[in-house]
Amino acid sequence: MRAVRFHEFGDQHVLTVEDAPDPHPGPGEIRIRVQAASVNPIDWKIRAGYVREYIPTTFPAITGIDAAGTVDEIGEGVTGVEAGDRVFGLGQGTTAEYAVLSAWAPVPSTWTFEQAAAAGLAGATADECLDALGDLSGKTLLVEGAAGGVGSAAVQIALARGATVIGTASEGHHDFLRELGAIPITYGEGLAERVAAVAPSGVDAALDAAGSGSLADLVDLAGDASRVVSIADMGAAALGVTLIAGNANATGTLADVSRLGEAGALTPRVEATYPLEKAGEAQAHVQGGHAGGKVLITV
Numbered sequence: 658m659r660a661v662r663f664h665e666f667g668d669q670h671v672l673t674v675e676d677a678p679d680p681h682p683g684p685g686e687i688r689i690r691v692q693a694a695s696v697n698p699i700d701w702k703i704r705a706g707y708v709r710e711y712i713p714t715t716f717p718a719i720t721g722i723d724a725a726g727t728v729d730e731i732g733e734g735v736t737g738v739e740a741g742d743r744v745f746g747l748g749q750g751t752t753a754e755y756a757v758l759s760a761w762a763p764v765p766s767t768w769t770f771e772q773a774a775a776a777g778l779a780g781a782t783a784d785e786c787l788d789a790l791g792d793l794s795g796k797t798l799l800v801e802g803a804a805g806g807v808g809s810a811a812v813q814i815a816l817a818r819g820a821t822v823i824g825t826a827s828e829g830h831h832d833f834l835r836e837l838g839a840i841p842i843t844y845g846e847g848l849a850e851r852v853a854a855v856a857p858s859g860v861d862a863a864l865d866a867a868g869s870g871s872l873a874d875l876v877d878l879a880g881d882a883s884r885v886v887s888i889a890d891m892g893a894a895a896l897g898v899t900l901i902a903g904n905a906n907a908t909g910t911l912a913d914v915s916r917l918g919e920a921g922a923l924t925p926r927v928e929a930t931y932p933l934e935k936a937g938e939a940q941a942h943v944q945g946g947h948a949g950g951k952v953l954i955t956v
């Protein structure tokens with residue numbers, strides 16, 4: 658099969674499209690014929706070697722950890738899914754013609770494969786963060802980094818759970834946040850004043866989906882570290898904030914994301930799509946740090 662592989666750590670130019678052995682699912686896994694894979698920040702961090710101590714890489718490695726496509730092989734012990742089903746989910750080496758998924762959910766009937774790929778890691782992570790923040794009905798949630806893949810999914814899921822959502826983004830993304838139903842403000846210095854202007858009673862909880870160093874401010878705004886979660890601030894534990902990582906309940910969170918999609922409450926925004934041959938450009942786009950929604954690679 659054709660796959661986007663790298664044989665050493667480096668910049669986006671180490672990625673090449675080449676022939677690779679077809680993968681096959683182990684127990685509890687499925688294989689899909691990939692239609693689209695998303696580009697997550699972790700992809701370029703793995704490719705650059707930045708996270709090699711936590712996430713070991715064996716070369717040659719296929720980039721990508723989520724995708725959407727059609728089931729074509731089913732591993733031992735898997736029930737509830739058939740060849741031909743449209744699914745999206747998490748796996749390894751997903752930027753290829755075939756990929757093995759370890760957790761998945763049905764593609765909502767209203768979504769394209771691209772939208773489904775966009776909802777993989779980002780959707781599952783957003784859902785897990787909001788689960789960790791407890792009942793949000795009637796509460797006000799601040800999302801730092803609300804226009805990104807995780808942030809924009811979190812905004813929609815929190816609204817579906819009955820929250821009022823304030824989201825930070827650069828001004829160019831404020832219309833996008835308004836379309837999602839959030840109250841947009843800019844991030845950076847003076848955040849507390851801007852939050853106070855739109856939420857005079859304060860915020861009940863905060864999600865740091867940016868890891869930009871503002872976590873202590875988010876704790877001050879939410880009033881207690883237990884009302885804040887982060888997905889990207891390695892100093893979270895020192896502040897008493899839960900760092901969400903690893904997608905421990907991916908089957909459950911992906912099912913939730915799929916249900917919300919089917920109900921029309923969650924529509925992933927695709928900012929750009931690239932062909933396999935331009936996977937390096939796609940990762941550079943995400944590495945720029947200002948995606949509005951998701952960047953995808955179509956297969």
Ligand SMILES: NC(=O)c1ccc[n+]([C@@H]2O[C@H](COP(=O)([O-])OP(=O)(O)OC[C@H]3O[C@@H](n4cnc5c(N)ncnc54)[C@H](OP(=O)(O)O)[C@@H]3O)[C@@H](O)[C@H]2O)c1
Pocket residue numbers: 697698699778779782801802803804805806807808825826827828830844845866867868869887888889901902903904943946947948949950951
């Ligand atoms: N722990 C986990 O399980 C997990 C899972 C997924 C992602 N992550 C991590 O979470 C982070 C976000 O992931 P993502 O996929 O959502 O990234 P993304 O789609 O690339 O989005 C990044 C967003 O960050 C915003 N941003 C940039 N500078 C900012 C700042 N100083 N303050 C606030 N927001 C800022 C950008 O908004 P503007 O364009 O408007 O500036 C952009 O929308 C990454 O570090 C990623 O590695 C962790």
